[in-house]
Amino acid sequence: MSETLRQSLDLELFWEYRAVLFGGLLFNAGIFACAAAAALALGLCAALLRVSLARPLRWVGTVYVELFRNAPDYVMLVWVHFVLPLLLGVALRTRIEFHPFLSAVVALGLVYSGYFAETFRAGIQSIPKGNIEAGRAVGMSERLILSRITLPQVVRRMVPEALNIFVSLFKATTIVSLIAVPDLMYRVSMVTQQEMRPLPLYTGAALTYFVVIFVVATLLRWASERWRRTVLV
Amino acid sequence: MGNWERLVWNQRELLLSGLGVTIEICLLAFVGAIIGGLLLCLVRLYVAPLRPVAILLIEFFRATPIFVQLMWVNYVWPEVLGWPNTFFTAGWVALALQSSGYLAETFRTGIEAVPKGHREAAASTGMPQLLIFRRIVMPQALLTAAPSLVNQFTVIVKSSTLVSVITVPDLMFQSQKIVNIWYEPIEVLTATAGIYIAFIFLISQAGKLVSDWLRRTFGLQG
Numbered sequence: 001m002s003e004t005l006r007q008s009l010d011l012e013l014f015w016e017y018r019a020v021l022f023g024g025l026l027f028n029a030g031i032f033a034c035a036a037a038a039a040l041a042l043g044l045c046a047a048l049l050r051v052s053l054a055r056p057l058r059w060v061g062t063v064y065v066e067l068f069r070n071a072p073d074y075v076m077l078v079w080v081h082f083v084l085p086l087l088l089g090v091a092l093r094t095r096i097e098f099h100p101f102l103s104a105v106v107a108l109g110l111v112y113s114g115y116f117a118e119t120f121r122a123g124i125q126s127i128p129k130g131n132i133e134a135g136r137a138v139g140m141s142e143r144l145i146l147s148r149i150t151l152p153q154v155v156r157r158m159v160p161e162a163l164n165i166f167v168s169l170f171k172a173t174t175i176v177s178l179i180a181v182p183d184l185m186y187r188v189s190m191v192t193q194q195e196m197r198p199l200p201l202y203t204g205a206a207l208t209y210f211v212v213i214f215v216v217a218t219l220l221r222w223a224s225e226r227w228r229r230t231v232l233v
Numbered sequence: 234m235g236n237w238e239r240l241v242w243n244q245r246e247l248l249l250s251g252l253g254v255t256i257e258i259c260l261l262a263f264v265g266a267i268i269g270g271l272l273l274c275l276v277r278l279y280v281a282p283l284r285p286v287a288i289l290l291i292e293f294f295r296a297t298p299i300f301v302q303l304m305w306v307n308y309v310w311p312e313v314l315g316w317p318n319t320f321f322t323a324g325w326v327a328l329a330l331q332s333s334g335y336l337a338e339t340f341r342t343g344i345e346a347v348p349k350g351h352r353e354a355a356a357s358t359g360m361p362q363l364l365i366f367r368r369i370v371m372p373q374a375l376l377t378a379a380p381s382l383v384n385q386f387t388v389i390v391k392s393s394t395l396v397s398v399i400t401v402p403d404l405m406f407q408s409q410k411i412v413n414i415w416y417e418p419i420e421v422l423t424a425t426a427g428i429y430i431a432f433i434f435l436i437s438q439a440g441k442l443v444s445d446w447l448r449r450t451f452g453l454q455g
Contacts, residue, residue: 070433072391171298198308214296
């Protein structure tokens, strides 16, 4: 027992492979960045649909949000990777295959756009009507009102919630190893198969993710709080 | 439609048994998470010497991805602790660990939201501390925590799809088994995604109704 405990805490093996393993973290970061950009853009579009004045558009927005917000990440990932290319192939009459990286970005982007849409919507609806009416009264166009009056306030209000979603999204990037994107978890399982010593490797991976996520999230929360305090009157 | 009948309807027993396992593992994990979260929260609030340990555990559970935790519990724990000895146990324990971190914080927010005056009023009528906690603090804290509890359950259901990776025969596992037999993923995977989405949607809607009702029946006005 004490021997195995010592072995699992002895992270030398993990450290030996550090170049390979930490290289995998770059894939996590890359997928995170692409998926976050996609999720923010799609989420904003969905939120605008949900607060639009036309009822059919609101319906489309609601269905979109509920569909992706309630879909488990892993199910979505598998669906996008294995089903979506086939459907597109039938529609376009060609053979299509998604690169795992693309599938990961599309799947996570779609799922997390559902969460962002709700955050955007809550933010948009919290803006006092008078602000928008004042904008109209001075003759601003709807687009100008959105970009000058609504969005700046929405972004400030949604920062804490958005940070939580970003953290969840980064954590979700670990499952891309399951469709063979060579991220940290994927490389850990490869090295494990070679070395046959899962203890230090998986413990090392867990600790690495913990430190990265905890430190980055804490720093971002602290910085965003300071920023909000300086810009919010 | 032939494919839908052959690959989904005719496989319904397999898929339903998978759904059964999903529900079972989620309920176990949820109960485990509530107990674990309550323990962590109480230690953090009331057991001063162990406070740093509780905070460290809560932060560790919250900041580690569920997939990493699942692998960690599945591969490392049996070697070090000699437990869990089945994939099923490893699955629900990992799910429970992650959620217990989140629930500990939910409970703490709930407890801290109870106005101090309530506790002092109870103390001034001569109630002992334990009774105050049970009769005054906990009911109000749970009322505040109810929506987050439901939310956490949907998170558990979403994360539970990953236990298929360690060969727990849940809905995701059975569906991928069907894919691997027939090599026709479209219908089965779409149906599986639909089942999960509908299931999680229903839970969150039901949860919303229940917590609205709780608030209307027991909550303070306003």
